[in-house]
Amino acid sequence: MTVAEKVTLVEVGPRDGLQYEQGFFPTPRKIELVDLLSQSGLKRIEVTSFVHPKAVPQLADAGEVLRGISKKPGVTYSALVPNLAGCRAALETPVDELALFVSASETHNRKNVNRSVAESLAGLAQVARQAKAAGRRLRGYIITAFGCPYEGRIAKDKLRAILEAYAAMGVDEAALGDTTGMANPRQAAQLAAWLSQGGWPLDLAFHFHDSRGLGLANVLASYEAGIRIFDCSVGGVGGCPTAIGASGNVDTLDMVNLFEEMGVSTGLEFEILRRAAALVAEVLQTRLPSRTFGQGRPRW
Numbered sequence: 001m002t003v004a005e006k007v008t009l010v011e012v013g014p015r016d017g018l019q020y021e022q023g024f025f026p027t028p029r030k031i032e033l034v035d036l037l038s039q040s041g042l043k044r045i046e047v048t049s050f051v052h053p054k055a056v057p058q059l060a061d062a063g064e065v066l067r068g069i070s071k072k073p074g075v076t077y078s079a080l081v082p083n084l085a086g087c088r089a090a091l092e093t094p095v096d097e098l099a100l101f102v103s104a105s106e107t108h109n110r111k112n113v114n115r116s117v118a119e120s121l122a123g124l125a126q127v128a129r130q131a132k133a134a135g136r137r138l139r140g141y142i143i144t145a146f147g148c149p150y151e152g153r154i155a156k157d158k159l160r161a162i163l164e165a166y167a168a169m170g171v172d173e174a175a176l177g178d179t180t181g182m183a184n185p186r187q188a189a190q191l192a193a194w195l196s197q198g199g200w201p202l203d204l205a206f207h208f209h210d211s212r213g214l215g216l217a218n219v220l221a222s223y224e225a226g227i228r229i230f231d232c233s234v235g236g237v238g239g240c241p242t243a244i245g246a247s248g249n250v251d252t253l254d255m256v257n258l259f260e261e262m263g264v265s266t267g268l269e270f271e272i273l274r275r276a277a278a279l280v281a282e283v284l285q286t287r288l289p290s291r292t293f294g295q296g297r298p299r300w
């Protein structure tokens with residue numbers, strides 16, 4: 001008897017996608033989007049971010065969105081928090097999970113949050129204590145984990161140090177991010193294999209951006225090497241033309257098509273996801289990067 005293969009997709013479009021889009025996505029439409037996504041069978045949705053509204057004005061309505069959605073039982077709703085102030089604001093909402101972040105690259109971390117990696121981790125430990133005391137789940141991003149536009153390849157020692165720090169603060173899941181789309185499939189598979197030998201006491205997710213068209217190839221190579229949790233963004237939105245290398249996450253529909261066609265269950269309803277993608281396209285008045293959105297799934 002063979003065990004059915006499964007994969008968990010984490011929808012990050014409402015946060016990672018919309019934060020890079022030009023203009024403001026109206027709050028009621030964000031709520032509608034998150035509610036539609038939760039109807040698709042997704043168990044994990046990153047809804048928004050508590051980064052300062054000056055830095056990310058697109059998500060200045062974080063609290064309103066989290067209070068406005070109809071929470072579906074069994075779905076974990078998440079929000080990105082950069083620091084204690086963001087954490088406190090998030091904890092006033094019904095959010096289930098807080099997502100922390102630090103860069104694997106010193107230079108990128110300094111440019112992003114004006115702190116060293118060690119300083120960031122010390123601050124995140126305080127955030128983690130508060131979140132855990134409030135009974136929230138914790139996700140920890142390691143951004144630029146696959147490569148940094150300033151420093152190039154990231155040594156595994158740096159990843160190990162951050163994973164150890166996250167594990168020590170009780171982070172439930174680490175998400176390794178290919179923030180600027182520098183990963184390639186062999187590298188991704190090697191990293192997946194290295195991680196699976198580590199015996200890490202936290203779940204491991206991979207988060208790819210499709211900047212150079214290698215997103216799905218990286219997902220497939222990582223899956224074959226043992227990773228079972230992947231981030232995706234409905235329609236493939238995100239990607240600011242003014243930020244170097246920033247481009248949307250791998251599209252949720254493309255990922256569902258990839259896995260389901262290979263016989264790996266995602267547990268997701270394609271047509272509902274397609275409606276969610278259509279909503280995004282309508283509000284942003286944009287053509288989506290998604291391939292499967294226009295084509296639909298193959299008919300056999």
Ligand code: ZN
Binds near residue numbers: 209
């Ligand atoms: Zn990202």
